[in-house]
Amino acid sequence: MTSSAVNDSVRDGLETERDELRRRLDELTSDGAAAPDFDENFADSAQVAAELGENLSLAAALRDQLVDVEGALARLDDGTYGRCQECGDAISQARLEAMPATPFCIAHA
Numbered sequence: 084m085t086s087s088a089v090n091d092s093v094r095d096g097l098e099t100e101r102d103e104l105r106r107r108l109d110e111l112t113s114d115g116a117a118a119p120d121f122d123e124n125f126a127d128s129a130q131v132a133a134e135l136g137e138n139l140s141l142a143a144a145l146r147d148q149l150v151d152v153e154g155a156l157a158r159l160d161d162g163t164y165g166r167c168q169e170c171g172d173a174i175s176q177a178r179l180e181a182m183p184a185t186p187f188c189i190a191h192a
């Protein structure tokens with residue numbers, strides 16, 4: 084397999100992951116848009132607030148992943164994909180297969 088064919092399959096995987104992350108973020112943010120009514124019942128409101136807090140931290144984690152995935156796609160475009168952003172060394176194939184969006188080699192993870 085040529086390296087460009089490898090990159091094409093990596094790109095497909097990353098684009099699929101990016102779309103999935105965006106879809107989940109959309110769901111989370113539209114749920115969060117339903118503002119809880121704090122006057123109705125304090126206990127329920129506390130529960131709603133707790134769930135909103137969980138959604139916010141989940142959304143933050145999803146956004147971090149999305150940044151990594153978009154960064155990896157950008158590196159595919161500029162030809163630096165598979166290089167550590169810290170030291171510039173090649174990231175091992177096994178590591179890239181496990182974490183296609185990783186910007187760092189094992190030493191800089």
Ligand SMILES: [Zn+2]
Binds near residue numbers: 167168169172188
């Ligand atoms: Zn490195």
